[in-house]
Amino acid sequence: MKTVSRVHRDKIVLVKVRLFGILSLLANERLVALDMAEGATLGDVLTKLGGRFGREFTDRILRVLGEMHSYCQVFVNNTQVSDLDMELKANGSAAEVGMILLMASDGG
Amino acid sequence: MEPQVIPASAVRDDVWIPSACSLCYGTCSIVAHRVDGVLVKIEGNPESAVGKGRLCGKGVSGLMTHYDPNRVRVPLRRTNPVKGIGVDPGWKEISWDEALDEIAQRLRKLRNDDPRRLFIQRTTTVTSSRTPIQVFAAAFGTPNRSSVGGGLHCGNGAHLISGLMHASWSVVPDFQYCNYAVYFGASKGHSAGHASCSNMGLAAEARARGMKMVVVDPMCNFAAAKATEWVPIRVGTDAALALSMCNVMVNELGIYDAPYLRAKTNAPYLIGPDKLYVRDPESGKPLVWDLSLRKAQPYDAVKAQEMALEREFEVNGLLCSPAFQILKTHLKKFTPEWAEAITTIPAANIRRLGTEFAREARVGSTIVIDGVTLPYRPVAAIAFRGSQGHMNSLYNVLAVDLLNQLVGSADMAGGCLGFNPACHGHPETGRPAYIPKAGPDGMMVAGMWLEHDFPYPIKSPRKPERMGLQDLFVMAQSSPFPYSSDRGQLWDTLHLPYRPEVLLNYGANALMSIANKETVAQALSQFKFIISIDLFLTESSDFADIVLPDCDYLESLDSRANFPFLFNLPGGMGEWCWPIKQPTVQPDGQQRRSSDILIELADRIGMREDLNAAFNAVLKLEGPFRLEGDRKYSYEEICDADLKTNFGPDRGLEWFKKNGVIKWRKKPEEVYWRHFVDVRVPIYWEFLPVLREKIAAIAEPRGVKIPQGYYEPLPDWVPCVSHEENNPGYDLYAFYYRDIIHTNSFTMENPWLDEAARLDPYSYTIAINAATAHGKGLGDGDEVWVETHRGRRVKGKVHLTQAIHPEGVGIAACAGHWGDEMPVAKGKGVFFNDLLEVDFDHASPVNLNLDLCVKVKVSKAAEVRR
Amino acid sequence: MRWGMVIDLKRCIGCYGCQLSCKAEHGSPPGVFFARLLKQEEGHYPTVRQLFLPVLCFHCDDPPCVEVCPTEASFQWPEGVVDIDPEKCVGCRACMMACPYTQRYFYDEEQHYFSGNGATPYEKARSQRHQTGVVMKCNFCRDRVLAGKEPACVANCPTVARYFGDLDDPTSEVSRLIKERGGYTLHPELGTGPCVYYLSP
Numbered sequence A: 001m002k003t004v005s006r007v008h009r010d011k012i013v014l015v016k017v018r019l020f021g022i023l024s025l026l027a028n029e030r031l032v033a034l035d036m037a038e039g040a041t042l043g044d045v046l047t048k049l050g051g052r053f054g055r056e057f058t059d060r061i062l063r064v065l066g067e068m069h070s071y072c073q074v075f076v077n078n079t080q081v082s083d084l085d086m087e088l089k090a091n092g093s094a095a096e097v098g099m100i101l102l103m104a105s106d107g108g
Numbered sequence B: 001m002e003p004q005v006i007p008a009s010a011v012r013d014d015v016w017i018p019s020a021c022s023l024c025y026g027t028c029s030i031v032a033h034r035v036d037g038v039l040v041k042i043e044g045n046p047e048s049a050v051g052k053g054r055l056c057g058k059g060v061s062g063l064m065t066h067y068d069p070n071r072v073r074v075p076l077r078r079t080n081p082v083k084g085i086g087v088d089p090g091w092k093e094i095s096w097d098e099a100l101d102e103i104a105q106r107l108r109k110l111r112n113d114d115p116r117r118l119f120i121q122r123t124t125t126v127t128s129s130r131t132p133i134q135v136f137a138a139a140f141g142t143p144n145r146s147s148v149g150g151g152l153h154c155g156n157g158a159h160l161i162s163g164l165m166h167a168s169w170s171v172v173p174d175f176q177y178c179n180y181a182v183y184f185g186a187s188k189g190h191s192a193g194h195a196s197c198s199n200m201g202l203a204a205e206a207r208a209r210g211m212k213m214v215v216v217d218p219m220c221n222f223a224a225a226k227a228t229e230w231v232p233i234r235v236g237t238d239a240a241l242a243l244s245m246c247n248v249m250v251n252e253l254g255i256y257d258a259p260y261l262r263a264k265t266n267a268p269y270l271i272g273p274d275k276l277y278v279r280d281p282e283s284g285k286p287l288v289w290d291l292s293l294r295k296a297q298p299y300d301a302v303k304a305q306e307m308a309l310e311r312e313f314e315v316n317g318l319l320c321s322p323a324f325q326i327l328k329t330h331l332k333k334f335t336p337e338w339a340e341a342i343t344t345i346p347a348a349n350i351r352r353l354g355t356e357f358a359r360e361a362r363v364g365s366t367i368v369i370d371g372v373t374l375p376y377r378p379v380a381a382i383a384f385r386g387s388q389g390h391m392n393s394l395y396n397v398l399a400v401d402l403l404n405q406l407v408g409s410a411d412m413a414g415g416c417l418g419f420n421p422a423c424h425g426h427p428e429t430g431r432p433a434y435i436p437k438a439g440p441d442g443m444m445v446a447g448m449w450l451e452h453d454f455p456y457p458i459k460s461p462r463k464p465e466r467m468g469l470q471d472l473f474v475m476a477q478s479s480p481f482p483y484s485s486d487r488g489q490l491w492d493t494l495h496l497p498y499r500p501e502v503l504l505n506y507g508a509n510a511l512m513s514i515a516n517k518e519t520v521a522q523a524l525s526q527f528k529f530i531i532s533i534d535l536f537l538t539e540s541s542d543f544a545d546i547v548l549p550d551c552d553y554l555e556s557l558d559s560r561a562n563f564p565f566l567f568n569l570p571g572g573m574g575e576w577c578w579p580i581k582q583p584t585v586q587p588d589g590q591q592r593r594s595s596d597i598l599i600e601l602a603d604r605i606g607m608r609e610d611l612n613a614a615f616n617a618v619l620k621l622e623g624p625f626r627l628e629g630d631r632k633y634s635y636e637e638i639c640d641a642d643l644k645t646n647f648g649p650d651r652g653l654e655w656f657k658k659n660g661v662i663k664w665r666k667k668p669e670e671v672y673w674r675h676f677v678d679v680r681v682p683i684y685w686e687f688l689p690v691l692r693e694k695i696a697a698i699a700e701p702r703g704v705k706i707p708q709g710y711y712e713p714l715p716d717w718v719p720c721v722s723h724e725e726n727n728p729g730y731d732l733y734a735f736y737y738r739d740i741i742h743t744n745s746f747t748m749e750n751p752w753l754d755e756a757a758r759l760d761p762y763s764y765t766i767a768i769n770a771a772t773a774h775g776k777g778l779g780d781g782d783e784v785w786v787e788t789h790r791g792r793r794v795k796g797k798v799h800l801t802q803a804i805h806p807e808g809v810g811i812a813a814c815a816g817h818w819g820d821e822m823p824v825a826k827g828k829g830v831f832f833n834d835l836l837e838v839d840f841d842h843a844s845p846v847n848l849n850l851d852l853c854v855k856v857k858v859s860k861a862a863e864v865r866r
Numbered sequence C: 001m002r003w004g005m006v007i008d009l010k011r012c013i014g015c016y017g018c019q020l021s022c023k024a025e026h027g028s029p030p031g032v033f034f035a036r037l038l039k040q041e042e043g044h045y046p047t048v049r050q051l052f053l054p055v056l057c058f059h060c061d062d063p064p065c066v067e068v069c070p071t072e073a074s075f076q077w078p079e080g081v082v083d084i085d086p087e088k089c090v091g092c093r094a095c096m097m098a099c100p101y102t103q104r105y106f107y108d109e110e111q112h113y114f115s116g117n118g119a120t121p122y123e124k125a126r127s128q129r130h131q132t133g134v135v136m137k138c139n140f141c142r143d144r145v146l147a148g149k150e151p152a153c154v155a156n157c158p159t160v161a162r163y164f165g166d167l168d169d170p171t172s173e174v175s176r177l178i179k180e181r182g183g184y185t186l187h188p189e190l191g192t193g194p195c196v197y198y199l200s201p
Helices: A021-027 A042-053 A055-061 B062-066 B096-113 B127-140 B148-152 B158-166 B196-209 B238-253 B258-264 B323-331 B336-343 B347-360 B393-407 B487-493 B517-525 B594-605 B608-619 B635-647 B653-659 B687-702 B751-759 B770-775 C017-026 C064-068 C094-098 C121-126 C142-146 C152-156 C173-181
Strands: A012-019 A031-037 A062-064 A072-076 A079-081 A095-101 B014-020 B029-035 B038-044 B076-078 B091-093 B118-122 B171-173 B180-184 B212-217 B229-232 B287-290 B295-298 B313-315 B318-322 B366-369 B372-375 B379-383 B416-418 B502-506 B529-534 B546-549 B575-579 B661-665 B732-737 B766-769 B783-787 B793-801 B808-812 B854-860 C003-008 C035-044 C047-056 C074-076 C082-084 C105-107 C134-136 C162-166 C196-199
Touching (some): A012 A021, A012 A042, A021 A042, A021 A055, A021 A095, A021 B127, A021 B608, A042 A055, A055 A095, B038 C017, B038 C121, B062 B751, B096 B118, B096 B546, B096 B594, B118 B127, B127 B594, B127 B608, B158 B393, B158 B416, B171 B379, B180 B238, B180 B393, B196 B212, B212 B347, B229 C047, B238 B336, B318 B323, B347 B379, B379 B416, B594 B635, B608 B635, B635 B653, B751 C017, B766 B770, B770 B793, C017 C047, C064 C074, C082 C134, C162 C173, C173 C196
Parallel strands (some): A012 A095, B212 B229, B502 B529, B732 B808, B766 B793
Antiparallel strands (some): A072 A079, A072 A095, B014 B029, B076 B091, B171 B416, B313 B318, B575 B661, B732 B854, B766 B808, B783 B793, B783 B854, C035 C047
């Protein structure tokens, strides 16, 4: 994951993360509001969520460091994103992130 | 939304409504003729590329399932607390409100406690149930889903290999250009299934054109019945034949497509003494040997034609070889003479088949299609349900696909095609667009999948959290462990952190479709509460606490009847086509659509926002069509959003209801994508030994043995349980096969289909070789017991035939109903699955496929004393 | 103008589509099949094939069923379709004995597919139009053809194994197929002049 090279203390991006399904139940939250430094990436957001909700939470999202499980769907400002290096930009007042696990195949 | 019951007499109309069939999962396009409120005919939709206006016998018979008086029409609750096979549930009619209230209450409580304790089953037959159930499960938070028998028996090998090697759900010959197709336990174009009616037309055209079809199968029916050559084989030994054919091609004839192997597979990747890739120390990328530079380089730094395929090289002090060299040496032991002993196919025939396949492949030739020059390899080796339904499922199917990979016919003109692995999208909207791409180690990641955990990259195994243990056995899609006799022990020993409590079943009949009914009955009894959404009260419904009456396909809605295209759209050149399914009549009782039931339940449980998010994610809804927050949407609105997302704001549900389908031409760059996309597939499954280590690290300390023999990087011959059994008297191999007139256990209740089946020589009988039967003193029509040495047995009438291997006992479909609530189906046919064990010892330790062949003894029914 | 049919046994895969689309078109009662599929094995293990043989009334040039009918209920239309006027039929079944291809059925009394439950709405709409006490058979879907469609079995066949057209027109598809592929009839030695031709499997 790309590290944030410049930190502007004054420039904060408000990131609103909406959790759905099992993620929401694990975190016991629907909406998590995070203040991230400008230039923060999706990966940075996941790190912060992991810090708050623990390894069990991040294990469900990340296949290996730097890569999400294919069944983890993340939407940033309503567009599906799988690149963890993507920089989050506010759409209006905040960057809207939605996360859901579409786990389990049933074959057939 | 209460369904409106409109008395038929009140309506005056005469309309043809475009929709989609659901008598099997083929979902061919139909037009339903409704006159004065009554459906009077179902025909194919000539506007659609799916079926091209024609239907098989099942499709035209849908009327008799629709109007079956035995359909469930009201919600029911059991009053008898005792559950068991043949035990009367004591059904009492209740209101929808009462039913949904209770179900929602239980599920809400369960969700707050541990959502994983909900297990959801669905029948594979009704493809329109896939999205609502995927969505509901994701919103609820349970990873536990199953497509029951249809999933477990049919796909762990076929879909895995098709996914990894062809980025699709299944494979089919390029009928329009193929000259030589070899089917291993498959009947594409001669029976039900993926793109069934379309394939029937394409296969017939190919046959008329002169395409040779060689069918390897223990029984000569359907495809084999029309074959240029039927190759009778001992059941479950397909890998031996395929590997031997590969050996003939590579080592005896020296025929293989070297440029294809260099550019499109991991054949040139260097393999070290530890069986793993030799990797670049800096980047970690697998190395290949650059013949011009005379040194090892990362695979993506070398031109394909410079890569070595053979010999041995020294890299960093270690001796290593390209994977192809390892394969070449590995294949040597699979001589036709060796294979004859295992398969019973004469060595001379095996040698001839390998030679024919190699020669017909025309390695090196090209063809021009629609102005585009493409590699031309008019041969296809196709494996499906027959060869994949065994312990050795993975190697069987992989060995068969190796034939395609070696001659470079995979997704090339005339060759073995995945069903639509790549699509550039509608010319106006560019949707839906997906294409395979390179993933870890340059191996192919599918552009699209039916589910969201793709076959590649390989997932990391972990301590299981899923009932089916698929998060430990990551090569498996479907699992027997929710039902197996040893599930309790496995869950205990592997520390499954919860036990299942509630089962939500959509239309499946697990008691019949999985394995022997006693074991499955125990599994069903473990649930504290079972909800079953059914068309009919089946043998499994008897275990339910609440039954909800289902709308059938003629009363239901689906915005994506044949999407994903990987599953149900005909492959090869032609047209892209996106049909919908729409209601053609209102239900005549209190039946509701499962999509509506699940939306309603989600509401009552309090997970509307999660449901919306899941719909957005699964359907990939975009822009103004995304569902917002926790607004309540009807399924009509959701379908409308799906269609507009893909085809623009002017083509929503109303447009599709009127027009039925949208079509646009396919391009060679889409159909023959492999020639244009820089991706590789593994002919050497380097990740398997690595995977085994990881799985064993978790499983073996807990007493679950993971045999190495199933996790070798190259396909091998591994016998099934039945091949190793040697109990005197149990000398025949019993198997079941898909019948063209029946789907799973569903259609025997349809009186038109049942009538045809009763007149068919094979549908309801036990097929046995005439000479074998005479040797046992059996005459045509005799009633017999077919029995395993574990005492499992089924009874039926034998049909003496030339059209089966002398060791074979062939039983059609999943028949032999005993329940009273499907009175047409009751007593018809033979219940093969009752012969099957379901436990760890009878499941493949790599992809969890259930072993579906059994060693049996066949004796006249009167002779058995009990 | 002589209506006839060609069935390509090379294409047919025995899917029962013809048998059942015919039944759905006409609402024929239980046990009655205007079109039917027969199956036969050929050869000895291991050299075996199956023959899938769809059959129906052959609308013969010289139909013995018409000849024996005492009431002129069985008759032949100008284009060759052999048909039955149920009003005139008295159910003597002489025609059934005369037909060497057993393609006629006697509808005894009203039967339903879900016996004990009465007629389904479909059967009320399509099956109850059939008179009981009379003989029934294929009539080449005459109404459909006159409306510009093909017979139901022809239109439906998923392998496109069935063709329908004018045998008197040498350029029609049926005529050309018979000529080019050596189309043959069943039991021509019986001399009835069947107008359904088969192409070899």
